[in-house]
Amino acid sequence: MDINIQTLIAIIVYLVGMQIVGYVAARLTSDLSDYVLGGRRLTPGVAALSAGSSDMSGWLMLGLPGAMYLTGMNSIWLAIGLATGAFMNWQFVAKPFRVYTEVAKDSITVPDFFENRFHDHTKVLRVLSAIIILIFFTFYTSSSLVGGAVLLENSFGMNYRLALWVGAAVILSYTLFGGFLAASWTDFIQGILMFLALIIIPIVAIQELGGWNETVQAIGNMDTSYLDVYSGVTVISVVSLLAWGLGYFGQPHIVVRFMGIRSTKDIPKARMIGMGWMIISLFGAIFVGFAGIAYFADAPLANSETVFIMFSQVLFNPWVAGFLLAAILSAIMSTVDSQLLVSSSALAQDFYKAIFRKEASQKEEMIVGRISVIGIAFIAVLLGYDRDSKVLELVSYAWAGFGAAFGPLILLALFWKRMTRNGAVAGILVGAVTVIVWSSLEGGIFDLYELAPGFVFSFLSIIIVSLIGKEPPQSVQEEYDQYKEKMKQA
Template sequence: MSVSNPTLITFVIYIAAMVLIGFMAYRSTNNLSDYILGGRSLGSVVTALSAGASDMSGWLLMGLPGAIYMSGLSESWIAIGLIVGAYLNWLFVAGRLRVQTEHNGDALTLPDYFSSRFEDNSGLLRIISAVVILVFFTIYCASGIVAGARLFESTFGMSYETALWAGAAATIAYTFVGGFLAVSWTDTVQATLMIFALILTPVIVLIATGGFDTTFAAIELKDAGNFDMLKGTTFIGIISLMGWGLGYFGQPHILARFMAADSVKSIAKARRISMTWMILCLVGTCAVGFFGIAYFSAHPEVAGPVTENHERVFIELAKLLFNPWIAGVLLSAILAAVMSTLSCQLLVCSSALTEDFYKTFLRKGASQMELVWVGRAMVLLVAVVAILIASNPENRVLGLVSYAWAGFGAAFGPVVLISVLWKGMTRDGALAGILVGAITVVVWKHFSIWGLYEIIPGFILGALAIYFVSKAGSPSKGMVSRFEAADEAFKAAH
């Protein structure tokens, strides 16, 4: 690998720019609220694009195109489920959560919000929700590190072990230094880069394979079933893929963007921007995988790396079809997808450890700068554990993501959704929802019952547990009055 390699130079410039943004954000970070939520100062564009970029991790440019390349359009049900779920999350949760967190002790984290919303003085709700965050997010962080390692491994010919550390180092650097503002500002740059790559690449692949007619004929020749959205699927299979959309209600790294918006009025505009960005990205990523079938069947001599690992379809197309400088920019988009998600996951883990364990149980009187530095130390700790999990080269990005996504969707999704819509929810109901949701995911995954994606039974049973346990008790007058005041504020803003 020569130092004049244009892709390497592009990567280095890109990573340097992200770390520079981290240092700029460092100067705006004065207390823990700044480090964890950027002082609730995000405008609608940054809220929209950082929510999108933090959601769409390495699987957007690796896992999903790879699945479509292997199986055809029948894998696109996952994209449809995600679009529906994300829209409903923006519609029902985003604005209400922004107002509810402010009315409930100006909560900075989800465990913080649950504690204040349900007047949990025992600390039990805070501890259990923080533990769920740490367990599932560490697995989620590992998926990002695997995606980064795959990128460095195939682009620069590094060994998997070296690529693992190289891919993680840059993200850890700017998250460590700049906190939430760095993560949100870099996310906005990264979201722009991702959409550029996902609109340009399928267009160039289409031109290289001779236009729509030739491309579709080649895909049909390879396997006519590639066009069939029901090929090889079952009712349970489609429900499982669509079920990914349920996960949005419980993802702490996406919900943090709603909590950090400068006002509830920014949310409607942010929703429109974010959904447009998301739909364009998902259509682009499906097109990359789909058109890739035609390209590699016409050029079998270069199909080796993709045959070996189908998650490399975007990487190989970028390297084969573009000038090395442009390829460097496009491959930086994968790095952008990985870094944007990994950075906010590291930050959510760090904030759970700092705000919900250290400050609450160990050092109640800790100064703001002490808490910021503890937060930074926790970023390093979580990153090291995630790297150790990711060190198995057999890991697949989509497999790791699906487990973590289900864990959050089932444990927190029903609790967040019902807590912003129903004033009759109680603390015991919230506890039951988190425990039943999380345990169902672990047990269902272990026994893989009926081949149904574990998020669906987890979400349904968690929601039922909340309803029945809440009905057995009743919320305090304080909980009801705070809920009503927040609800009034939400309605007044619309």
């Protein structure tokens, strides 16, 4: 039997399993709250791993190892920034967000929360945030589909553009009907698979090279700069990599897991599970790329982001390789399904019902949401048609967009009573525009990752505009006090 056939069979077994999970979840999805939030009944383990795996996406298996393979240990600053940001998000946002979204008319989407938090009857906040979600999630989804296409192309010789469509079809098949529960349950399984793969591959690769000391020595003999975390970096580049951590506060597909967790009492356990998973996975990805420098020294890879794929093919038998490659699919699928779900809820609830059909039933909204999933996936595939698309570059743009537009808004909405609706609008606009403009400029200070200035400018604009205007209405302040009181009891 040909190696590709064996590997393909292993991947098909995995994909069939995901379809079964999606089918079971669909049977438990009866209304819009179930479809977009799972009825707020996620257990700590499912919430933690689904948040982690939907966060990491294909860049954990492709982009981060690829960056490490290209430049060496100076890429570790990115992992440090992400781990710090994720911990801060779990520590300071998870519990308040879970409580406040319930107090604020039981909000089930991020735009829903923004509108309810500020009692915005004009729908401006809801529509504006929905537009931001649709713009940046389309790029984010495209990045993940590009990762899937690279995997299928390198593993099976599939045409790149055909691979884009195949990947989108697979993810749509279970996200379309199972909704949030399907996304969360499959993310949990996919998170475990990613975790195991990122432990197994670097251990086996380093053993093949003779051990850790031999690996480090081999890389040092090639170029000592690979071993230096400060090699080739500047203050701007280090700040840029660390700034990735700021993005966590504003990622809709991550914070929605906080909304869906069963109880605030489950959050400490979920935080411990999630952070343990993340730190080990990040180090696994780093060591995959690091070992690749030495292993592929005699035949350098044409595409640095294929280092994980190449290791799975050269180090393991075809059956094991199939499940290791399925881990990449897991990383991709776990992110895309979450992104499509948040995007569809934005279109169904925040556009369709809010603007066009206020009397729409929940069943009608679910149908619109599912149609939206197909439409967004279609646009994302077209954006990924460029064969030279880089996963990490596409992810970095979308990550910055959400982090700058929503991060300061969520933080201040949870911790500052004086914040106003106009301040929230200013924060979204300034954050998003700064990212778009800054990313188009080059040289000097503009080499700084656009998330950093976008976050700072958004934060300042919220404070300034809120202080210039009138205080929030009494009803908003009273609801904020209710939220604070409930926080003490939680």
